[in-house]
Amino acid sequence: MDFDASRPIWRQLVEECARRIVTGQWPVGERVPGVRDLGVELGVNPNTVQRAMSELDRQGVTVADRTKGRHVTHDADRVDTLRQELAATQADEFIRGARGLGMSLDRAQSLIDTRWNALEQEES
Amino acid sequence: MDFDASRPIWRQLVEECARRIVTGQWPVGERVPGVRDLGVELGVNPNTVQRAMSELDRQGVTVADRTKGRHVTHDADRVDTLRQELAATQADEFIRGARGLGMSLDRAQSLIDTRWNALEQEES
Amino acid sequence: MDFDASRPIWRQLVEECARRIVTGQWPVGERVPGVRDLGVELGVNPNTVQRAMSELDRQGVTVADRTKGRHVTHDADRVDTLRQELAATQADEFIRGARGLGMSLDRAQSLIDTRWNALEQEES
Amino acid sequence: MDFDASRPIWRQLVEECARRIVTGQWPVGERVPGVRDLGVELGVNPNTVQRAMSELDRQGVTVADRTKGRHVTHDADRVDTLRQELAATQADEFIRGARGLGMSLDRAQSLIDTRWNALEQEES
DNA sequence: GTGGTCTAGACCACG
DNA sequence: GTGGTCTAGACCACG
Numbered sequence: 001m002d003f004d005a006s007r008p009i010w011r012q013l014v015e016e017c018a019r020r021i022v023t024g025q026w027p028v029g030e031r032v033p034g035v036r037d038l039g040v041e042l043g044v045n046p047n048t049v050q051r052a053m054s055e056l057d058r059q060g061v062t063v064a065d066r067t068k069g070r071h072v073t074h075d076a077d078r079v080d081t082l083r084q085e086l087a088a089t090q091a092d093e094f095i096r097g098a099r100g101l102g103m104s105l106d107r108a109q110s111l112i113d114t115r116w117n118a119l120e121q122e123e124s
Numbered sequence: 125m126d127f128d129a130s131r132p133i134w135r136q137l138v139e140e141c142a143r144r145i146v147t148g149q150w151p152v153g154e155r156v157p158g159v160r161d162l163g164v165e166l167g168v169n170p171n172t173v174q175r176a177m178s179e180l181d182r183q184g185v186t187v188a189d190r191t192k193g194r195h196v197t198h199d200a201d202r203v204d205t206l207r208q209e210l211a212a213t214q215a216d217e218f219i220r221g222a223r224g225l226g227m228s229l230d231r232a233q234s235l236i237d238t239r240w241n242a243l244e245q246e247e248s
Numbered sequence: 249m250d251f252d253a254s255r256p257i258w259r260q261l262v263e264e265c266a267r268r269i270v271t272g273q274w275p276v277g278e279r280v281p282g283v284r285d286l287g288v289e290l291g292v293n294p295n296t297v298q299r300a301m302s303e304l305d306r307q308g309v310t311v312a313d314r315t316k317g318r319h320v321t322h323d324a325d326r327v328d329t330l331r332q333e334l335a336a337t338q339a340d341e342f343i344r345g346a347r348g349l350g351m352s353l354d355r356a357q358s359l360i361d362t363r364w365n366a367l368e369q370e371e372s
Numbered sequence: 373m374d375f376d377a378s379r380p381i382w383r384q385l386v387e388e389c390a391r392r393i394v395t396g397q398w399p400v401g402e403r404v405p406g407v408r409d410l411g412v413e414l415g416v417n418p419n420t421v422q423r424a425m426s427e428l429d430r431q432g433v434t435v436a437d438r439t440k441g442r443h444v445t446h447d448a449d450r451v452d453t454l455r456q457e458l459a460a461t462q463a464d465e466f467i468r469g470a471r472g473l474g475m476s477l478d479r480a481q482s483l484i485d486t487r488w489n490a491l492e493q494e495e496s
Numbered sequence: 497g498t499g500g501t502c503t504a505g506a507c508c509a510c511g
Numbered sequence: 512g513t514g515g516t517c518t519a520g521a522c523c524a525c526g
Contacts (some may be wrong), residue, residue: 026196094218342466363463
């Protein structure tokens with residue numbers, strides 16, 4: 001995983017893990033990898049992973065058990081809420097920016113359309 | 125102006141000034157306020173403003189003149205490009221996030237629509 | 249039973265069992281449930297229950313007998329003492345906290361009064 | 373400062389700093405010592421202090437400024453709320469314990485009275 | 497000088 | 512073996 005140097009790694013880890021959870025890569029109620037394994041996988045120190053996971057614990061998205069490891073909450077509603085929070089936050093950031101630049105909703109929609117296709121093109 | 129404590133102020137100033145330029149609040153070719161005045165207006169250390177303006181100079185968006193102060197570039201095309209860069213960057217960030225969450229283009233568009241109206245509601 | 253994840257389960261078990269003893273739920277001199285049964289009842293590993301019971305044994309509150317199982321001490325005075333210890337410990341913790349916040353005895357008493365009623369309200 | 377070995381130091385630091393704030397030892401809006409100075413004063417690693425202060429930041433009780441250091445929030449209401457939260461939390465813990473032991477409100481009040489005087493006696 | 501981040505490494509309780 | 516804590520030490524951006 002490659003990190004954006006301008007933001008703390010632990011925050012990016014929070015986002016990445018949240019993404020894994022809402023996409024079902026880490027299913028509701030199931031065990032997630034330990035901080036040591038994740039550290040190896042992502043190329044960061046286990047302490048940095050720990051910091052990220054603690055934040056997810058605090059948000060009620062994951063639950064830590066000293067002996068059995070950590071698992072995604074059994075509360076599917078919490079995961080649904082998280083999914084909506086993530087989506088809304090991303091949308092709101094874009095919208096605030098677009099409006100700051102004086103765009104109308106139509107203009108913003110059309111821009112998304114254009115860029116979506118442009119990014120798909122780049123990949124292929 | 126209120127700043128996001130998690131990001132450097134000078135970067136947020138770069139964005140704010142760029143916004144003023146592409147929206148015409150600071151018109152092409154015209155003089156921009158001095159770093160001291162801007163510092164007072166925004167409640168920021170003049171050194172921090174200076175750092176932001178230097179970045180805009182570097183990008184060719186503003187031009188510093190030791191005697192006449194600093195002005196927006198006379199090059200209208202450069203401002204147009206800046207406008208498109210800002211818009212595309214914001215759109216791309218959103219799109220990458222939306223796709224990371226597994227959204228389709230339609231779903232993303234619909235989300236923007238919903239949140240745009242939600243944010244307008246909140247303001248009134 | 250729901251446990252506070254920030255404290256060892258075995259310590260919380262010690263408190264719960266002590267509570268059962270001083271309230272007479274587990275009467276003086278009578279047999280207490282086996283660690284396996286308690287483990288099932290409380291949703292806890294029997295080893296963890298064992299650790300808690302050993303602590304009560306050590307305190308002379310319970311007595312383990314390899315053949316007849318474990319029972320509450322026959323010494324009613326010991327149970328009385330335990331009751332007072334538990335009460336005093338809880339009171340002292342609160343008092344130290346209240347004084348640390350600069351409260352007077354009157355203020356502390358009035359706070360207890362208010363919160364007692366508030367908690368009763370919440371339950372109904 | 374002497375710490376309770378059974379609880380994380382950083383949590384105890386959160387409580388100690390909160391206590392200093394609600395008692396006015398660290399007044400509303402005023403600068404608090406840096407993490408390095410606090411670490412020396414309290415005999416712990418600056419990182420541990422940092423962890424505690426981050427929690428107070430998160431609660432909106434303190435505000436960190438990368439260059440000017442950290443200060444107590446200017447929001448006196450927030451400090452008032454904190455004071456009430458701390459007091460209520462302590463009271464609730466005691467009350468839950470007292471009721472678990474089968475005490476009536478009167479009995480609890482009388483216990484507080486007795487222990488308050490006992491603790492005062494011990495000090496002198 | 498300040499807060500913030502990150503790493504490396506150690507140790508611990510837990511069960 | 513697991514998560515949690517703590518330390519020591521380094522480095523960085525910031526202003």
